[in-house]
Amino acid sequence: MKAALVIIILGSWGLQLIFPWWSGIIPCLIAGMLGPDRAWKAFVAGLIGLGGLWLVMALSLDFQNEGMLVAKVSDLMSMQTWMIYTITTLIGGITGAMSCMTGYLIAAK
Amino acid sequence: MKWYKAAISGTITLLLVVLLNIRYGVVPAPGPFFNPVSGFWQSTNAQPEPSFSRLDISGLQDEVYVLMDDRGVPHIFAENDHDLYMAQGYVTARDRLWQLDMQVRSSAGRLSEILGKRTVDYDLFQRRIGMGFGAENKHNYLREHHPDLYRLAEAYSDGVNAYIDALPNRELPLEFKLFGYRPNRWEVINMFYVQMAMASTLNRTSSAHQMTNNLSKFGEEWVNKLFPHYPEFTDPIIPEETRWDFTPERPSGPDQIFRPSGATSSIKIDTPDPNIGSNSWAVHGSRTESGAPLLANDMHLNTTLPAIWYEVQLNAPGVNVYGVSLPGTPGVIVGFNENVSWGFTNSGATVLDIFEIEFEDESKELYFHDNEWKSTNKRLEKVKVRGGRNVKEEVVYTHHGPVPFVESAGNSSRWIPGGHAVRWVSHDPSADIKTFYKLNRAANYDDFLDALRHFDSPAQNFTYADRNNTISLWHNGKFPVRWFGQGDFISDGRDPQYDWEHFIPREHLPHSTNPDRGYVSSANQHPVTPHYPYYLGRTFASFERGARINEVLDTLHTATPDDMMRLHMDAISLHPRKILPMMTIAMHTPGVEAGTTEITGSELTEMLLGELESWDYNMLAESRPAMVFKRWWHELAEIVWSDIFEDESGRLLRFPDRVRLVELMLHEPDARWFRKQRNGREVGLNDHIRLAFDRAVRHLEENYGSPDDWEWYRMNNPNVAHLANIEALGHYYLKSDGAGETVNAVRGSHGPSWRMVVSMEDEVRAWGVYPGGQSGDPGSRNYDNTIEAWTYGGFYPLNLFRNTDEAREWFENPETRPALHTPNYSDQ
Numbered sequence: 001m002k003a004a005l006v007i008i009i010l011g012s013w014g015l016q017l018i019f020p021w022w023s024g025i026i027p028c029l030i031a032g033m034l035g036p037d038r039a040w041k042a043f044v045a046g047l048i049g050l051g052g053l054w055l056v057m058a059l060s061l062d063f064q065n066e067g068m069l070v071a072k073v074s075d076l077m078s079m080q081t082w083m084i085y086t087i088t089t090l091i092g093g094i095t096g097a098m099s100c101m102t103g104y105l106i107a108a109k
Numbered sequence: 110m111k112w113y114k115a116a117i118s119g120t121i122t123l124l125l126v127v128l129l130n131i132r133y134g135v136v137p138a139p140g141p142f143f144n145p146v147s148g149f150w151q152s153t154n155a156q157p158e159p160s161f162s163r164l165d166i167s168g169l170q171d172e173v174y175v176l177m178d179d180r181g182v183p184h185i186f187a188e189n190d191h192d193l194y195m196a197q198g199y200v201t202a203r204d205r206l207w208q209l210d211m212q213v214r215s216s217a218g219r220l221s222e223i224l225g226k227r228t229v230d231y232d233l234f235q236r237r238i239g240m241g242f243g244a245e246n247k248h249n250y251l252r253e254h255h256p257d258l259y260r261l262a263e264a265y266s267d268g269v270n271a272y273i274d275a276l277p278n279r280e281l282p283l284e285f286k287l288f289g290y291r292p293n294r295w296e297v298i299n300m301f302y303v304q305m306a307m308a309s310t311l312n313r314t315s316s317a318h319q320m321t322n323n324l325s326k327f328g329e330e331w332v333n334k335l336f337p338h339y340p341e342f343t344d345p346i347i348p349e350e351t352r353w354d355f356t357p358e359r360p361s362g363p364d365q366i367f368r369p370s371g372a373t374s375s376i377k378i379d380t381p382d383p384n385i386g387s388n389s390w391a392v393h394g395s396r397t398e399s400g401a402p403l404l405a406n407d408m409h410l411n412t413t414l415p416a417i418w419y420e421v422q423l424n425a426p427g428v429n430v431y432g433v434s435l436p437g438t439p440g441v442i443v444g445f446n447e448n449v450s451w452g453f454t455n456s457g458a459t460v461l462d463i464f465e466i467e468f469e470d471e472s473k474e475l476y477f478h479d480n481e482w483k484s485t486n487k488r489l490e491k492v493k494v495r496g497g498r499n500v501k502e503e504v505v506y507t508h509h510g511p512v513p514f515v516e517s518a519g520n521s522s523r524w525i526p527g528g529h530a531v532r533w534v535s536h537d538p539s540a541d542i543k544t545f546y547k548l549n550r551a552a553n554y555d556d557f558l559d560a561l562r563h564f565d566s567p568a569q570n571f572t573y574a575d576r577n578n579t580i581s582l583w584h585n586g587k588f589p590v591r592w593f594g595q596g597d598f599i600s601d602g603r604d605p606q607y608d609w610e611h612f613i614p615r616e617h618l619p620h621s622t623n624p625d626r627g628y629v630s631s632a633n634q635h636p637v638t639p640h641y642p643y644y645l646g647r648t649f650a651s652f653e654r655g656a657r658i659n660e661v662l663d664t665l666h667t668a669t670p671d672d673m674m675r676l677h678m679d680a681i682s683l684h685p686r687k688i689l690p691m692m693t694i695a696m697h698t699p700g701v702e703a704g705t706t707e708i709t710g711s712e713l714t715e716m717l718l719g720e721l722e723s724w725d726y727n728m729l730a731e732s733r734p735a736m737v738f739k740r741w742w743h744e745l746a747e748i749v750w751s752d753i754f755e756d757e758s759g760r761l762l763r764f765p766d767r768v769r770l771v772e773l774m775l776h777e778p779d780a781r782w783f784r785k786q787r788n789g790r791e792v793g794l795n796d797h798i799r800l801a802f803d804r805a806v807r808h809l810e811e812n813y814g815s816p817d818d819w820e821w822y823r824m825n826n827p828n829v830a831h832l833a834n835i836e837a838l839g840h841y842y843l844k845s846d847g848a849g850e851t852v853n854a855v856r857g858s859h860g861p862s863w864r865m866v867v868s869m870e871d872e873v874r875a876w877g878v879y880p881g882g883q884s885g886d887p888g889s890r891n892y893d894n895t896i897e898a899w900t901y902g903g904f905y906p907l908n909l910f911r912n913t914d915e916a917r918e919w920f921e922n923p924e925t926r927p928a929l930h931t932p933n934y935s936d937q
Binding site for chain 1: 118121126139144145152279838
């Protein structure tokens with residue numbers, strides 16, 4: 001699990017700097033192939049790995065900005081700020097989880 | 110079995126990615142938008158702090174230093190003009206990239222590339238009326254005739270592109286991510302699209318079509334009565350006693366006003382906005398406390414976020430200027446340097462005429478002019494449409510100009526009927542930018558005059574004050590020499606007498622320098638009395654603002670900058686002051702309909718009338734009488750004019766101006782337009798006034814609830830909206846005093862877009878404020894930080910540093926920085 005998380009966090013962060021947002025699923029896929037010994041563990045690793053990475057990044061950007069942009073975007077979307085965070089984390093988390101599990105399933109077949 | 114699970118899981122993953130990557134109408138694609146690596150989270154930065162640093166971009170010829178001050182105003186110090194304008198382009202792009210892109214799209218008719226089908230009609234209109242034609246004419250003219258200036262425009266473009274080229278997608282401003290696109294590289298011609306957009310706002314208008322319809326419906330006598338050339342209350346820009354010592358050659362014109370062939374019907378949608386305007390004045394040193402002249406200017410435009418203006422100081426050998434720039438245009442547009450200051454108000458002169466064209470046949474290859482058939486030109490316009498089919502159209506051009514609409518019908522024809530050509534001065538080649546280049550460097554009145562020569566459109570009242578105690582005002586631009594009344598109505602495109610042959614020589618333009626009264630001022634009203642030997646047009650701004658400014662300036666004998674600021678914020682309306690006493694008297698005078706209405710006579714009515722009678726005509730944000738009067742007037746004008754100006758065939762007609770109704774009520778209360786039949790009885794003006802009051806009170810109760818909550822700003826809704834009207838990014842219902850006709854001309858989304866006061870002392874002092882902020886980034890503190898000060902009348906000190914040492918000193922000593930200044934508004 002730990003190895004999977006490291007691969008996901010470092011790999012996704014690096015790839016996304018250069019490639020589109022969805023490039024982050026590739027390290028998840030690889031991590032799933034290499035690390036976990038159960039499908040659900042792979043799923044959780046992807047969820048926590050990519051979702052967590054996105055959450056932490058969002059929090060740190062928001063902290064630097066003193067919360068002004070996210071407040072405006074929340075208004076714009078007619079949402080509460082925590083919902084914006086939830087959506088951000090979920091998009092990363094679910095795509096991460098699914099790709100990591102896919103990786104596990106490919107390797108385990 | 111397991112390959113099967115892997116396949117399902119893989120498919121779901123791919124499907125998720127695909128779904129998250131799709132835009133849903135106006136909703137951005139969730140994946141690209143929300144992810145924190147390249148999504149909206151990355152579109153902002155840490156909150157800005159003042160900085161002083163060397164600008165490090167490739168292409169600069171020498172060292173450039175930029176101080177970003179506490180409001181995010183760049184103070185640029187360069188060693189040559191090239192670097193100066195390149196740096197200006199760069200910092201403007203850094204703060205306002207999306208605005209730069211958007212305003213060019215909107216001017217050039219390229220919104221649909223981003224927004225899809227819903228903006229196709231708008232884009233087509235921009236193209237049909239020749240925005241590209243005008244921009245290209247100006248671009249090519251500058252390139253051929255002023256290569257030195259063209260190179261500076263290129264330097265500015267290079268600066269913008271230096272920023273765009275180095276900008277990774279993840280750092281694109283928020284709006285690009287909302288709308289899902291990346292900006293194109295900047296081109297020199299974009300500067301002319303910005304200028305065309307400003308010209309459109311200020312002078313792309315004509316009431317010739319409505320006036321022609323009025324003429325055919327009511328006849329000449331009515332039209333002259335209801336639409337006089339020179340309203341009684343006018344206090345012109347150039348003092349009345351001014352005499353003109355030249356006799357112009359003016360054509361006599363045709364014997365009879367042209368009567369169009371008839372096909373001028375069009376659907377009523379849009380009439381030119383009569384409230385666009387600005388104020389500017391300069392007070393001679395003999396009337397100021399310091400002995401140095403004072404100059405003040407506020408330009409009334411759409412108040413938007415990001416703002417139309419971007420504040421900047423530009424310093425290089427030969428130039429040191431501070432003021433506001435138009436994003437996309439090199440230089441300072443309105444501002445001051447160490448020797449001179451200048452400001453603008455728009456000219457209301459007619460510079461767009463509409464011509465009826467006789468085409469030989471449907472192909473529109475030939476049109477009749479000066480007794481012969483002449484060839485048209487065609488200009489192909491292609492609108493690219495995001496997610497739809499591209500639209501191509503050939504626009505027909507005569508020597509007058511483009512024919513925006515081929516057919517008469519269609520709800521986009523607005524104020525230009527089908528089959529008519531438009532002659533618009535802003536299509537012409539010109540090098541207006543040269544005026545700003547020279548003004549920025551002007552040291553005295555001669556330099557000022559020399560700068561004015563190059564300015565064609567949109568024509569402005571240029572207000573001027575300098576350190577040598579010269580004040581001046583020039584009504585400056587390119588105006589056709591007209592016979593009396595030319596252009597008031599639709600012109601005959603066949604008859605060369607309607608063509609624009611000559612233009613008013615610069616030295617004949619209306620102007621006033623160091624007049625006896627000790628000040629010059631303008632508020633878009635009639636520039637001159639009818640004694641002026643040229644004809645400029647029929648429609649100018651109403652008298653109220655101009656007369657109020659002059660009235661206040663007349664009382665100031667030792668004017669101070671604070672006096673100027675208070676005048677900027679003045680909200681006394683001359684409209685109710687002229688007419689409200691008559692209206693309240695009418696309420697006490699039983700008319701024919703006495704007793705037939707529900708509200709008059711009630712306790713509420715008595716209370717409101719009492720309040721109106723003791724009201725000081727101050728349009729304060731929280732004033733109830735201000736709100737009641739405004740609605741009352743609105744209802745009254747509707748009652749008086751709507752049955753007369755309602756046209757069964759749907760023709761576009763023009764209502765008489767507000768000031769004309771005031772004059773008629775005061776001088777001819779029994780005139781025929783006030784006599785009407787209502788409920789089988791002949792009723793008159795007093796009855797209308799009473800009925801209007803009833804309707805107004807009812808309207809206010811229905812829309813604003815209890816009279817305790819009737820506050821003028823709730824009706825006026827002073828607002829500063831986002832350029833794309835995204836509500837969450839704008840500010841609404843600001844508690845600002847003022848109305849369209851007061852000096853503080855705050856009205857809905859319009860208002861003073863830049864207030865500036867300059868004291869031309871040996872060390873020039875200046876203050877200014879615009880609603881918004883320097884940054885276009887909604888996540889920045891500087892996105893909307895100045896709205897509050899603008900609303901209540903605070904002014905920021907404007908620092909014109911003479912060199913980098915002064916700038917560095919300011920930077921290193923936060924405790925000595927001058928603070929936001931608020932004059933005392935309570936004891937005036």
